[in-house]
Each structure stands twice: as structure tokens, then as C-alpha cells.
Amino acid sequence: MTVAADTMTAVDESPWIRAMPALFVLIWSTGFIVARYGMPHAPPMTFLAWRYALSLGCFGLWIALARVAWPRGRAQWGHLAVTGILMHAGYLGGVWAAVKAGMGAGLSALIVGLQPVLTAVWLSATGARVLARQWLGLALGLAGLVLVVSHKFGAGGPGDTATALNLALAVAALLSITVGTLYQKRFLQPCDVRTANTVQLGAALLVTLPLAWLENEAMHWNAESAAAMAWSVLGLTLGGSSLLYLLIQRGAAASVSSLMYLVPPCTAFMAWLLFGEPITLATVGGTALTVLGVAMVVRGGRSR
Template identity: 80%
Template structure:
């Protein structure tokens, strides 16, 4: 009984820990991108993460997926959840989008996921349609304020918005794909297969970049946290939560990521928090909460 209670307590705490870690991802991008091109940074991140996972897998005698189909599904998931999502976010930040705005765009993922699941399962409720409308309304409000006229490092353009939308679509499709096709397996071997696939896709893009890596304290710190905190910690937690059926708990908290990121970005990078930004973020958060809130019995 004690063991079960401990397991349940940890499972309840996992979504909160995940959201806290996830919020730092957009901040790390702002720290790293002035000193490195996005795809090269991510290729290094994937390679170092693989090198961390492999000894762990060997020492713990972790089993690899036995089914060839599962290898393929995990590889597809890696392209979506790592290469597509992270590539989009890092490229958007490199192209001048602020941490707060990038978090706000990607923060619509729970809305798209819930609406899609409801639509394919029968019908989208009026509350969900209202939440979807509010979510996009809040986003448009913030984007319109920053489009072409934001501060340095925090400007919305068609280019960086396109990258952010790619990230949004990638993580949404990846979440749905995992729920549909990926069977439960050890998170360490599963994550390693995903990272290998992401590295294979990202490396050719990295080789096309002409900017070099400026290895200074900020870049080393960003890389270290990206590997240890975000990939080994955050991505593994997300996989475990979806695998254990706790994805709804994550979705119900994801609307806290954009305001948390906005506050951190204001403290660390002086990204302005205007009345319009607060209003837009609040409207989007309300929209997300309406969509992911469980229906009354």
C-alpha cells in the first residue's frame, strides 16, 4: 500500500514537474540562439543526448523495442516531437521571435489536440469551439501588437511565425501519433530511437548552415540544460505521461506555460509585458482551459 501511494503521488506530481521544465525550453532557446545556428545547436543536442542515454541503457540492461514496426513508429515520433517541434521553435527564436510569443503559439497544442480528438470521436462541444476561438483570438491580439514592430529579439514576422506554426503542428501531430501507434516500452530506449531519427533528419540541415558555434558560457549552459534538463528530463517525462494515460493532466496545465515563460523572459531578457500582451495571454489561457477541462458528469 505504501509503494502504491508513493507511485500515485509521483504520478500526480509528474505533470507539474514536466510543465515547469517545459517552460524553460523557450528561455534556453533565447540564451543559445545568439551564439549558434538552430539546426547545428539541435544536432549537437541530439548527439550528446544519445551519448548520455546509451551508457544508461547498457548499464541498466534496458530492453530495446522488439517489434520492427515500433522502431519505425518511434522514429516517426522522433522526427515530429524533436526535429519538427524543436526545429520550429529554435528557428523561430533565431529569426527574432521572443520566448513569450513562441510559447504562446505552441501553447495552442492542447486546444488542437482536444478538438481533433473530439471531432474524430463524434462531435466538438460548444465549449470547445468557444475555447478554440478564444485561444486564437488571444494569440492574434499579441501577434498584431508585435508584428514588425516589437523590440529587438521579440518581433513577429511571417518567417518566424511560420517556423512557430511548424513547431505547433509537429507537436500536435506527434502527440496524436504516439497515442495511436506507439506501444508502451522503456522510456530510455524509446527516447534514444527518437533522438537518432531526429539527428538523422537534422544533420543535413545543420551542414547547410554557414554560421559557426560560438562556445561561450551562455551557449555551454544552454546546451547542458537542453541535454540534461529538457531532453533527458522533460521529453522523457512527456513520453511517460502519455504512456501512462496522464496526458490529460499535462494538457490541463499547459496553459500555464506561456504566462510563466513570459514572466521569465521579462526577468531575463527584458521582453516587455504590455497590457495587450497580458490580455492576449490571459484570453488564450482561458481558451485552452475551456477546451481541456473535463466535461461535467
Template identity: 70%
Template sequence: MPAVFVLIWSTGFIVARFGMPHAPPLTFLSWRYALSVLCFGVWILLSRAAWPRGATQWAHLCVTGALMHAGYLGGVWAAVKAGMGAGTIALLVGLQPVLTALWLSRSQHGENGTSVSPRQWVGLLLGLLGLLLVVWRKLGAGELSPFNLSLAGLALLAITVGTLYQKRFVAPCDVRTANFVQLLAALVVSCPLALLETEPIVLHPHFVGALTWSVFGLTLGGSSLLYLLIQRGAATRVTSLLYLVPPTTALMAWLLFDEALTLLMLVGMALTALGVWLVARTEGKPES
């Protein structure tokens, strides 16, 4: 299941490249959420899946939906629309395990916390050095700007907070009904913002294909797997899977879009992956 998740999740950044020339980001995502809600609704009716219990759980699922779908995907797709490459955005948001592990390393020991371990500091520095090696050329080439970097930062913050929030507050429940509630919340957040976009949708085959895969592959498949992984595993171990996404996405983007993949960038990605692994890996008894 983890390997399948990594492959599916990596295609999300590729789909953004295919879809963005033919639709504004929040409009595309609103269609994705609406169709996904419809699909999950039919699935729930046919299977008679159990709904989350209590208003509190519904509220927690709405918060995670707004963060992990509307906030994260909105930031990623808007950054791609603003000119950021698929491999670059994947690498930037792939730093999530670093933030997750650093937060957990302190919060799990109370307000006074404990210092971040030397191993984690080494990992953090390696990750930042690797990121610098990857984006340095892109800064000079004009791919990155303060605007799309801010959007990527928003996406990174949303997926990190959403993952921690879900692990902390969302009780185990049926993945189908949980996704239904989360996606409905994301739709409520995204729709008003989509109305502000003026660019029309072009019914190009790339748009249709990207929307179809987004609904069935990424949302019904990828998001369900992510929910199950967070529900069944420790937060640090789950998020550490994401350090495999940037190199996978970069390879896909190189094959499909001819995005640059130089030796220096490969070294940078390797350093970032090593750094994230050092920060996110657990020692001793696994986290429960």
C-alpha cells in the same frame, strides 16, 4: 510530475534565447541530440533497459522522434533565431491542446464525426482572441514576420501530430530506450540540414550552459516526462498541461531578457489559457 514538467518545458524557450546568438539552430540541436543519444546509451547499458520489441515499434518511435524533436524543436529554435521572442513562440505552440482536442473530438466518433461542442467553439474563439491581443503589438514592432510565423506553425503542427501519433501507435516501452530511438531519428533528420548552415559556433558561456541544460534538463528530464505523461494519460489531458507553459515562459523572459509584458498581453494570455482549457478539458468519464 506534471508541475515539474511545466517548469522544465518552459525553460526550453528561454534556452533558445541564450543559445541562438552563438550557434545556428539546427547545428545546436544536432549537438544536443548527439550528446543526448550518448547519455541515454550509457544509461541504457548501465541499467540494462529493455529495447522496444519489433521493427514496427522502432519505426513508430522514429516517426515520433522526427516530429516531436526534429520538427518541433527545429521550428521553435529557427523561429527564435529569426527574431521571435521566447514568450511569443511559447504562446503560439501552446495552442497545441486546441488542435489536439478538436481532432480527437471528431476522430473518436468515426468518419461522420460529431460537431465541435459549443463549449469548444467558445474556447477556440477565446484562444484566438487572446493570441491576437498578445501578438498585435509585436506585429507593429517588427518581431513577427511571415517567415518566423511559418516556422512557428511548423513547430505547432509537428508537436501536435507527433503527440497524437505517439498516443495512437507507440506501445508502452522503457522511456530510456524509447528516447534513444527518437533522438537518433531526430539526429538523422537534423544533421543533413545542419550542414547547410554556414554560421560558426562560438564557445560562449551562454552556449555551453544552454547546451548542457538542453541535454540534461530538457532532453533527459523534460522529454522523458512528456513521454511518460503521454504513455500514462489521455492525450487531451496531457496536452492541456501545455497551456500553463506560455505564461510561465513569458514571466521568465520578462525577468531574464526584459521582454515586454504589458497588461494587454497578460489579458491576452489569460484568455488564451482559458480558451485552451475549455477546448481541451474532458467531460464525464475520463479518456482511457
């Protein structure tokens, strides 16, 4: 998760590199499903604390076997810690807490999927040029989200209801990953993905542990919670987070952004298939509007 390069090397033209953005989006979509899958068996912060701790153990073993270099300089460690708190503790904590509070996986993915829209607004506020097409995309994205949310206030079934609390938690997650992404692009220097993730996860664990101690609910280990934990550690943290870091470092950030708007419909389909979360006309129409709006924002940014 570092500043994107402007040019691509020859190795970046390989089929594996070209497939990485799509693979990342597919893995990223399962994160919302895992939250929905694991939350009946554990409080969110306790689950995430276990996830960070186990991920640190895996990365530590990987680092020891590969003998890779650690980031240099106290400032770089500090920047990595800030991004870890924002993009792990803040983002994941908000999403998992929102799902625990009754929000469906599809809606949580839709809200967080507005990240490129918020980024465009921030760039406009800081003096960057934002095209008229991007402002239209912003309006469409927000309209689509309002359409979906308005039909879920008190109307969804178990695990698929919008409330003031879970909406606030999801928006907090959206703000956290948006700020974290902007921060990392501004301050982080290229370094090894394994050591960078280790520093980030360590900072996230330090922030999450006190919150986990405040939770009254105990974690229940069974086949479902163990499977959710295993995929969270191996698939999402070691796989998804590492792919995101590598893509941005290699200069493929634009490709990732252009595919990120596929996450909400992909998640909504999986949530319907696995949990029976309803896909109504309002859900389809609102999601389509939001996807179109985010696509216009992202593509407008790439055309400049």
C-alpha cells in the same frame, strides 16, 4: 510517449507521481528560454544536432548501465522514428528557428501552447464529439493569439518581433508536435523510456544533420552556449522528454494537458525577467484569453 492507460496503479498515488505533471511543465517552460539564451551563439539546427548527439550518448550510457530492453518489432521502431522526427526535429527545429528569426520566447510558447486546441479541431474532423464550450475556447484562444501577435508585428525590440517568417516557423512547430502527439497515442506501445527516447533522438539527428550542414553560421562555444547545451541535454531531453513519456505511459496525460496552458504565462514571466521582453497590456490580455481558451478546450475534453 505512449498510449495512456485508463487506470492508475497504487504507485501512481505517491506524492512524486502527483508532482510529476507540475515538474514537467516547469521544465518544459524553460525550453523556450534556453532557445532564446542559446541562439545568439549558434545556428538552430547545428545547436540541435549537438543536443541530439550528446543526448544519445547520455541515454546510451544509461541504457548500458541499466541493461534495459530495446523496443520489439520493426514496426515499433518505425513508429518511434516517426514520432522522433515530428516531436524533436520538427517541433524543436521550428521553435528554435523561429526564435533565431527574432521571435520572443513568450510568443513562441503562446503559439505552441495552442496544441490542445488543434487536437480538439482534429478530433471533431474525425467524428469525435466536441462540446460547445470547447468551440468557445477555440475562439477565445485564437482571439488572444491574434491580439498578442498584432501588437508585435514590427513593434517588438530585438528578439521579440513577429514576422511572417518566424510566425510560419512557429506554426510549423505547433503542427509538428500536434501530429506527433496524435500519432504516438495511436501507434506506440508501452516500452522503456530510455530506449524509446534513444530511437526517437536518433531519427531526429538523421533529419537535422543535413540541415545543420546547410547553415553558414558557425557555433561559438562559450559559457552561455555551454550552459544552454548542458540544460538542453540534461534538463530538457533527459528530464523533460522522459517525464512526458512516463506521464502519458502511466495514464496521467490528462493532468499534463490540464497544466500545459500554464506554460505561456510562465515563459513570458521568465523572458521578461531574463531578457527584458516587454509585458504590455495587449500581451497580458491576449495571453489571458489564450490561456482561458485552451483551459476550456482541455477541461471540456476531460468532462466527457
